[in-house]
Amino acid sequence: MVRYSPPVNRDHGRAPDADLLMSTVLDTSSAVPVLTVTGEIDTLTAVRLDSALDDAMRPGGPGALIVDLRGVTFLASAGISALVGALDRAVDRAVRLRLVVDGNRRVTRPLEISGTAGLLDLYPELEDAVRAEERCGEL
């Protein structure tokens, strides 16, 4: 099942194209759910990323989540905070959180210079994250 998160109107009537800035799609058709994030993550959109990550890691749900960031074209500190917040939640809920970046410099550069890259579990390709999950033997 592919669930598209419709733009939630939490931005209190900001610019009309704000929702086009970033989109998230949660794919739960395989054993490990994949949240695909596309577009720009900044102070305007980070709140939606945060709730999409929270929804994808519901307590009692799957023990893993892969977040595909290959289509992210901008990552601000607000977006990094959302990812770090998701990591904290993942630890609390015993969910393995794996991020796919594929050398996307617009993601890796801000993660590295903000000192965050080492905190997160980063994978070059989607298959690498899936394989790492398979090795956990809980599929």
Place this chain on the structure above:
Amino acid sequence: MTLAADRATPGIVRQRVRRWLELLAWPADQVDDIELAVNEAVSDAVEHAHPAGADGGVVVEATVETVPGDGGGRRARLVVRDGGRWPGTRPDGRGLRIMTATMDEVGIHRGPGGTTVTLVSAAVPDVPPG
């Protein structure tokens, strides 16, 4: 340019700064870095500098200057000004870390009339002739 203290403003500034630098044939990786830095400065201005309900704009000035000395080249100078007061504590220092890592110089001046953040980019080569 003067913009509203709105959460959509950082995106507008990013787009304009990117277009401006691309017209100046700025190296792509440097455009990304300047976009990261100016976004953090403008986001801070929007998020922290205005008490709830207060009306205030954010002013962004962008200029290109010649680097003095033998090395030559050019660099971008961006000044982000707001009319509010920066709170004493910040929720996290990642924004500042991003600015200092991407820019040659970051200056923050807090005054009674507001906060001014000055960003000076790394030097890049002059546009090749022709």
